[in-house]
Amino acid sequence: MPQPILATLIPGDGIGPEIVDAAITVLDALGSPFAWDRQVAGLAGVTAAGDPLPTEALESIRRTRLALKGPLETPSGGGYRSSNVRLREEFKLYANLRPVRTMIPGGRFDDIDLVIVRENLEGLYIGHEHYIPIDDDPHAVAMATGVNTRKGSARLLEYAFEHAVATGRKKVTIVHKANIMKALTGIFLEAGQELYERKYKGRFELDSVIIDACAMKLVINPWQFDMLVTTNLFGDILSDLGAGLIGGLGLAPGANIGADAAIFEAVHGSAPDIAGKGIANPTALLLAAAMMLEHCRLGEQAGRLRRAIADTLNVDKVRTGDLGGSASTVAYTQALVRRLA
Template sequence: MDNTRSYDIAWLPGDGIGPEVTREALRVLETVGSAHGFSVTATEHRIGGAALDETGGPLPGSTREACLESDAVLLGAVGGPQWNDNTGEQRPERGLLALRKALGVYANLRPVRVPEALAGASPLRPDRVGGTDILFVRELTGGIYFGTPEGRTGHGARSTMAYSEDEIERIAHVAFQRARRRGGHVTSVDKANVLEVSELWREVVTEVHDDCPDVTLRHLYVDNAAMQVVRDPRQFDVVLTGNLFGDILSDLAAALPGSLGLLPSASVGGTVGLFEPVHGSAPDIAGQDVANPTAAILSAALLLDEVGETAAADAVRHGVDATLDAGFRTADLAAADEEAASTSAFGREVATRAADSVLQNAQTP
């Protein structure tokens, strides 16, 4: 097949298990690309602790420029115990924050799916959690994490939650656009009964909804939303919320599938999208070929969605589901009496099944 489309990926393996899991994501990207008529070229660059050790800073200028010039960025994870004593701009995590700022991304997308094959791994009852498919749309650059004034005041401290109408409007548009591609329902989460900034949030989201009458909108207070995520997660389609509430709720929902190794994320809205697994660098298992690459592979599927290769993205998700349906489990999911698949073996199985789904679809009359 003559590849007429090509994508340049800035590959930032990061630290710990980052190189292992993103390597499998690249394997899957290259395989489905070949089957769908496009090519993927990945160029490796340093970030986080690896960059600190090599260049003295967590985000070298060369990495920053390469990311800005790429079609997408695939990131592993940053950090580890060897850099725990670093402070300020010498923290590995500073590289990630600086990269997000450089790319201008403001919308964090975190899908939480519980395939029926893994419902038994959830801390909730399988009949309650199986089939869950939620997309959290979290505002990434505003809210209490970035509000001023802040700091210590005598024997107290202050952090300020602040949002402008423009910030709320742009993240609301992202949520409604995503809902149109999914189940057509947005749940906006706030604390409008207590916080004035949440009153503004609710007003602006409602105004944006006026332009999207084909999407259903409801509002929930954040405390009720937290309860509902645990009580009945399948009621949600797209959850729209600010930075703080989104951070907490998406981490709560991350427990539903039973392993952080299953959860991808995307940060979009800027010049170039950033795609990374939710989990950390897990230095205790780094280099052992036992980490779960699913989150990194599904992050690659989100990458394909963003560059317009939606059929290939669906093939990747099918490959993951088919591999799980076939009984393959990495160490974090395998039962005590089961043989766990290695990181590389799981990645190969997903790539094979993703490519097979393309061939099967092509042969279907």
């Protein structure tokens, strides 16, 4: 009997506990190799420990170096800083990997198979902001600082290029805004071109595209792209656009990869408006679990899980409401378990 793989489990907020329970049920049916250490974060962390990222959760991830988490609530405007951003910073999870693959044929776009690799620790998205008061207005001026480094850019680009080679990607496109943000995104483009010429030339095709043109091209002809690699904020936007090409965020998994830890998650938010109604779609989190299995070199189990999801959706036609069906979270989960039996 193989030794269990210790992993941290964070159910999260909103629909998080429902989809995490569904994922654990399906993984158990698959013969899950994971031994879970359950922790709380986000609003659940504030409620339980007065901290959206409690010390116990951080210590657990330091021990396991591996986590599966549900969505964490981040207040808009005021409130506390994003727990997701803090987790990425705490464990130096510099690469955000988001595959975009058609799961249900026959949509507006079909046969989509691309990967978005997003830098996770730098740029405008990290939230280094402040207000400057003028007269009696404390929020008269808002300022944000974006910082991209050559070292951080090259580290992410090398991860993307290595992933492209390992998975047989034929073309990598660097997405930037170096025509306007010449320094902040120009350094990323420059680092990618230099790395390609020095180490990867001939192993795949490299090109580049400006972010706004990329968004347009994705909705006109997404098949022209194979892998997109980009900076933090642009990657956040493009990964949601990519999810729209395949039917929505309910089908979009993500992995946050660092040198010493990896955290897997659904891309979507906590959806508090449907929490507790039993209608949430756990597919994105299940696909993230498949990525987690692959990360642990359990490709056969990852393949079985993906096939079970595809067969449940397309052969059995069991789908949650966001995918045009009427199945509850529990009914969909039970259908997946039957596929794995």
